[in-house]
Amino acid sequence: MxxxxxxxxxxEKIDNEIKIEPKDWMPDAYRKTNIRQISQHAHSEIVGMLxxxxxxxxxxxxxxxxILLAKVQDEAGHGLYLYSACETxxxxxxxxxxxxxxxxxxxxxxxxxxxLTWADIGAIGWLVDGAAIMNQVMLTRTSYGPYARAMVRIxxxxxxxxxxxFESLLVxxxxxxxxxxxxxxxxxxxWWPALMMFGPKDSESTNSDQGMKWKIKRxxxxxxxxxxxxxxxxxxxxxxxxxxxxxxxWNEERKHYDFGEINWDEFWNVVKGNxxxxxxxxxxxxxxxxxxxxxxxxxxxHAEKRKSKSNQQAA
Amino acid sequence: MNAKIDYTLHxxxxxxxxxxxxxxxxxxxxxxxxxxxxxxxxxxxxGQARNFYQYAAKLIGNTDEDKIAYLRTEREFKxxxxxxxxxxxxxxxxxxxxxxxxxxxLLYQQLQNSKDEQLAAIAxxxxxxxxxxxxxxxxxxxxxxxxxxxxxxxxLNAVNELWGxxxxxxxxxxxxxxxxxxxxxxxxxxxxxxxxxKVKTIFEExxxxxxxxxxxxxxxxxxxxxxxxxxxxxxxxxxxxAYPNSEW
Numbered sequence: 117m118x119x120x121x122x123x124x125x126x127x128e129k130i131d132n133e134i135k136i137e138p139k140d141w142m143p144d145a146y147r148k149t150n151i152r153q154i155s156q157h158a159h160s161e162i163v164g165m166l167x168x169x170x171x172x173x174x175x176x177x178x179x180x181x182x183i184l185l186a187k188v189q190d191e192a193g194h195g196l197y198l199y200s201a202c203e204t205x206x207x208x209x210x211x212x213x214x215x216x217x218x219x220x221x222x223x224x225x226x227x228x229x230x231x232l233t234w235a236d237i238g239a240i241g242w243l244v245d246g247a248a249i250m251n252q253v254m255l256t257r258t259s260y261g262p263y264a265r266a267m268v269r270i271x272x273x274x275x276x277x278x279x280x281x282f283e284s285l286l287v288x289x290x291x292x293x294x295x296x297x298x299x300x301x302x303x304x305x306x307w308w309p310a311l312m313m314f315g316p317k318d319s320e321s322t323n324s325d326q327g328m329k330w331k332i333k334r335x336x337x338x339x340x341x342x343x344x345x346x347x348x349x350x351x352x353x354x355x356x357x358x359x360x361x362x363x364x365x366w367n368e369e370r371k372h373y374d375f376g377e378i379n380w381d382e383f384w385n386v387v388k389g390n391x392x393x394x395x396x397x398x399x400x401x402x403x404x405x406x407x408x409x410x411x412x413x414x415x416x417x418h419a420e421k422r423k424s425k426s427n428q429q430a431a
Numbered sequence: 432m433n434a435k436i437d438y439t440l441h442x443x444x445x446x447x448x449x450x451x452x453x454x455x456x457x458x459x460x461x462x463x464x465x466x467x468x469x470x471x472x473x474x475x476x477x478g479q480a481r482n483f484y485q486y487a488a489k490l491i492g493n494t495d496e497d498k499i500a501y502l503r504t505e506r507e508f509k510x511x512x513x514x515x516x517x518x519x520x521x522x523x524x525x526x527x528x529x530x531x532x533x534x535x536x537l538l539y540q541q542l543q544n545s546k547d548e549q550l551a552a553i554a555x556x557x558x559x560x561x562x563x564x565x566x567x568x569x570x571x572x573x574x575x576x577x578x579x580x581x582x583x584x585x586x587l588n589a590v591n592e593l594w595g596x597x598x599x600x601x602x603x604x605x606x607x608x609x610x611x612x613x614x615x616x617x618x619x620x621x622x623x624x625x626x627x628x629k630v631k632t633i634f635e636e637x638x639x640x641x642x643x644x645x646x647x648x649x650x651x652x653x654x655x656x657x658x659x660x661x662x663x664x665x666x667x668x669x670x671x672x673a674y675p676n677s678e679w
Binding site: 162165166169174175176177178179180181182185186188192196199234284287290291292294295403404405407410411412414415421 | 447451454455457458459460461462463464465466467470471473474477478480481484496497500501520521522573574575577578579581582585666667669670671674676677678679
């Protein structure tokens with residue numbers, strides 16, 4: 117069959133909402149886009165463990181410590197499903213991880229911001245996981261089957277994390293003066309970076325058109341960002357806190373909140389590696405990998421020894 | 432009564448401090464699956480610690496788990512010295528966990544039959560977790576001992592670092608004799624031989640020799656620690672010390 121026919125069948129499946137599965141024919145660019153996106157997502161989960169992990173040893177109560185440990189462990193689990201989903205496209209976990217370490221693959225820039233106080237842990241849960249969910253709910257319907265299915269599981273856990281984050285800020289918001297200040301300060305610092313998580317404006321995004329046609333992406337960056345702003349602007353009232361944007365205002369005509377200009381210079385700077393923690397985050401991942409080399413080698417050598425032992429016994 | 436409180440605090444402190452140590456690996460493990468496993472153990476241990484602290488709080492009265500964990504000083508902590516030893520490399524962390532889980536498994540087996548219903552219930556629930564920790568860490572001791580020359584050498588170093596902290600597990604503290612007499616606590620000296628035999632079996636598979644005539648450190652159970660504990664508590668207790676009387 118000529119390639120044009122394969123392409124036609126492929127696009128028909130997509131148009132009819134039939135998932136693309138690992139063994140199906142797919143255009144090379146579709147495979148590459150999915151590898152890029154899923155691996156980037158996997159790396160984000162793994163690098164995302166670091167800013168939160170930063171507070172495990174200092175969590176203010178035993179209950180909060182247990183919740184945080186469980187949460188960071190969930191992120192590791194998400195990384196695992198996503199690396200597996202990526203492997204179905206024909207790239208090994210090791211190759212994928214090498215691309216992260218070499219800087220070829222990216223991860224979400226939000227994790228290049230530091231967690232300076234305990235309130236940041238709540239703010240990450242509420243705002244960062246909240247922003248991620250907007251994107252991920254959309255991805256439960258993405259056209260590549262293994263990715264969509266991984267997302268269903270991940271979304272359930274993420275929305276739980278978001279509620280936990282909000283609840284932990286709610287406690288601070290009802291607490292002492294210092295706690296309320298800590299809470300507001302964290303919101304002030306995480307709000308704009310959270311809005312940047314949706315990526316550049318639609319008018320400037322390069323990857324969107326083809327992604328929409330292939331139903332990898334189903335809503336535009338601006339649409340998702342607006343939904344997020346509308347949601348959070350209501351929720352922040354419950355906390356009795358404010359968002360650091362004096363242009364934030366309900367627009368009766370649009371039925372949405374208007375908001376101020378995002379600092380795109382900052383966004384691109386962090387993407388290019390100049391965020392407050394880019395170097396530390398990547399270094400921490402590389403160190404973990406390098407220090408683990410002897411462990412992985414030992415595990416492989418041991419498995420090999422066991423195999424040859426059982427072969428000898430069988431013979 | 433005081434002996435039972437101290438005994439419960441000893442059980443709680445050891446699991447909390449080991450949980451705190453293991454949690455340092457979270458996000459930095461050698462393999463993603465193992466990062467998850469060690470974090471999971473950390474989570475189980477903090478769960479056990481909370482059960483013991485909550486019970487201790489009830490026995491003491493007018494306090495809670497966080498006040499006990501976060502507002503006592505170095506000399507008041509009763510954890511085993513083994514628990515506070517640094518993580519070292521993955522081999523050292525594994526070995527520390529194995530030594531402890533092997534001991535804890537034997538301990539909980541008996542504590543399940545404690546005359547104190549609460550301690551018995553905590554042990555009965557926790558032993559399921561401990562049997563997983565034991566299997567996991569034992570398998571890793573074998574894997575690393577038998578793996579490559581490097582991993583074997585690293586395990587020998589780990590044994591060298593940690594063996595001297597194992598003796599303390601089997602020396603009863605002053606508060607243990609009364610609880611043993613009442614049949615609420617476990618006589619730890621009786622666990623020594625079964626522990627040693629299990630360790631020998633695992634070490635044999637791992638091609639590691641059990642050391643002999645090593646000096647054994649002790650004191651942790653009575654509040655005399657290594658210098659590491661002060662730093663662990665500094666981090667652990669930072670928020671409660673900096674913002675006293677706050678809800679979190």
